[in-house]
Amino acid sequence: MVEAERKPVPIGVITEIHGPVAVIDCDTLPPLHQALCANVANETYLFEVHQHLDKRHIRTIILHRNASLHRGMVVYDTGASLHIPVTPDCLGRLLNIFGEPLDGGSALKTTEFRDVHSKPVPIHESVGVGKVLETGIKVIDLLCPFIKGGKTGLFGGAGVGKTVLIMEFMHSVATLHKGVSVFSGVGERIREGHELWHAIRDAGVLPQTLMVFGQMDESPGVRFRVGLSALTYAEYLRDTLKKDVLFVMDNIFRFVQAGSEVSSLLGRMPATVGYQPTLSTDVAEMQDRILSTHNGTITSVQAVYVPADDMADPAVSTILSHLDSTVILSRAQASKGIYPAVDVLQSSNKLMDRHTLGPRHYSIAEGVREHLARYHELEDIITMLGVEELSVADRKIIIRARKLQRYLTQPFWTTAAHSGIPGVSVPLESTLTDCENFLLGHYDEIPEERCYMRGVMEDLVR
Ligand SMILES: Nc1ncnc2c1ncn2[C@@H]1O[C@H](COP(=O)(O)OP(=O)(O)O)[C@@H](O)[C@H]1O
Ligand SMILES: [Mg+2]
Numbered sequence: 001m002v003e004a005e006r007k008p009v010p011i012g013v014i015t016e017i018h019g020p021v022a023v024i025d026c027d028t029l030p031p032l033h034q035a036l037c038a039n040v041a042n043e044t045y046l047f048e049v050h051q052h053l054d055k056r057h058i059r060t061i062i063l064h065r066n067a068s069l070h071r072g073m074v075v076y077d078t079g080a081s082l083h084i085p086v087t088p089d090c091l092g093r094l095l096n097i098f099g100e101p102l103d104g105g106s107a108l109k110t111t112e113f114r115d116v117h118s119k120p121v122p123i124h125e126s127v128g129v130g131k132v133l134e135t136g137i138k139v140i141d142l143l144c145p146f147i148k149g150g151k152t153g154l155f156g157g158a159g160v161g162k163t164v165l166i167m168e169f170m171h172s173v174a175t176l177h178k179g180v181s182v183f184s185g186v187g188e189r190i191r192e193g194h195e196l197w198h199a200i201r202d203a204g205v206l207p208q209t210l211m212v213f214g215q216m217d218e219s220p221g222v223r224f225r226v227g228l229s230a231l232t233y234a235e236y237l238r239d240t241l242k243k244d245v246l247f248v249m250d251n252i253f254r255f256v257q258a259g260s261e262v263s264s265l266l267g268r269m270p271a272t273v274g275y276q277p278t279l280s281t282d283v284a285e286m287q288d289r290i291l292s293t294h295n296g297t298i299t300s301v302q303a304v305y306v307p308a309d310d311m312a313d314p315a316v317s318t319i320l321s322h323l324d325s326t327v328i329l330s331r332a333q334a335s336k337g338i339y340p341a342v343d344v345l346q347s348s349n350k351l352m353d354r355h356t357l358g359p360r361h362y363s364i365a366e367g368v369r370e371h372l373a374r375y376h377e378l379e380d381i382i383t384m385l386g387v388e389e390l391s392v393a394d395r396k397i398i399i400r401a402r403k404l405q406r407y408l409t410q411p412f413w414t415t416a417a418h419s420g421i422p423g424v425s426v427p428l429e430s431t432l433t434d435c436e437n438f439l440l441g442h443y444d445e446i447p448e449e450r451c452y453m454r455g456v457m458e459d460l461v462r
Helices: 138-143 162-176 190-202 220-240 252-265 279-287 314-320 331-335 359-385 392-407 428-440
Strands: 009-018 021-026 034-040 043-052 057-062 074-081 083-085 113-115 151-156 180-186 209-214 245-250 298-305 325-328
Touching: 009 057, 043 074, 057 220, 083 220, 113 220, 138 359, 138 428, 151 162, 151 314, 162 180, 162 190, 162 245, 162 298, 180 190, 180 220, 180 252, 190 209, 209 220, 220 245, 220 252, 220 279, 220 298, 252 279, 252 298, 252 314, 279 314, 298 314, 359 392, 359 428, 392 428
Parallel strands: 151 298, 151 325, 180 209, 180 245, 245 298
Antiparallel strands: 009 021, 009 074, 021 057, 034 043, 034 074, 043 057, 083 113
16 A cells, blocks of 8 residues: 555544543544544554444554543544555564664655555465475474464463574574564563564574564553564565565464453453453454465464463464464473473374375374373383383383483574573484484484484484
8 A cells, every 4th residue: 555645634532541442532433443643742642443432432442652641632533544664674673563663773764554454365366385394493393393384383381482492493494594584572571572683683684584573561552463563564575575474473372462451441341261252353363364375475483372381271272273283382391301392292283294294204203203102101100110010112112202302302592692502403304314213223222311402313323
């Protein structure tokens, strides 16, 4: 959409303000999702229309942090819904929900704008998912691979390593694939945003990255919409630059949470477990826009906070239903020092079949999973009776499964500064060869601890 010269026209006055929600008395009712604005001391505050209360009154959410707004203030109609400036120069920038710079740089120079509420591309223009997107992270590539054009969720409670895994993934994608990525920080710690920004700059991949932030300190209105802003940029890069785009979000649960805050402030009755009645449409509105076309793909990776480690939480299960691949991080693994703390037996990938993976990858992954599953089954027996009580065949499986479990840990670039171990990236082919050797028993004599936190096995065998 090209911005016409619009002059905001006065539309009404503020009559009530409840935190991020304002009631406005209007002369004519603006449509839902319309953006309105008010000016205070050279600052423009934006409102988004959410409810028509009666013939004159509307409820809006304020898309700003600390509003110095007050009753009686005049509100203007912008004539459109929230739209953001788009230009190829957005790459390398750190922006807020309105596409304004947060990095101290100059404003984006462009006459082109996009609506953050645009519709998904029509079904006939969208294309399906493609091949495996290699990440260099052993356990991911082998057992829950990311698929190009697919949607992956990284699930886990607080502090199990979702953000670390996302940062490592962005690092590897930028260095391995040289694609562009759009990162959206939604309602998470502000410090993490700064760290990511520095990490990306230090890795030299800033020119291929765009970051859009609306973190914890922002109002629920901002946290609710920032994901859509970021997604709009991802769509723009896909359509205009015809690029393969990686759309990364940390954390989509915060989007649902912000929606729930907004919903209760709008006076809607909560539904299941206190979530908003619009939970499934809110999530679908975002997820269904993450599509690939003939012009380019959007591959998305989303961190999903799991409240109280309960996967049955309605928000978590709603998000889960949209994903192709789910990577579940478990506290039990993390507490044993197994990082990344992927729970291999719970994680799954709908697209993981012989056709997508190829027969070799498929059978090795199956072999590894079977070993780990058998080990899991026998764990209690081993604790009570000891390994000696097991059959010879089971004992072999245990030996190999324990080594595989350790082998699937990996030092990360992201944590190198803390752990003192430099990060490693392992090509999928090497992971496959190593795991095949484990399964065939070629590493039966190697002590377990030498399999832990390393890259490939080859150098050790040599
Ligand atoms: N791959 C890893 N290697 C080493 N430590 C890790 C790893 N992943 C997570 N951790 C530890 O767990 C902490 C919390 O991780 P974080 O990603 O911030 O959790 P979350 O985003 O799930 O809340 C990190 O600060 C780090 O100490
Ligand atoms: Mg986190």
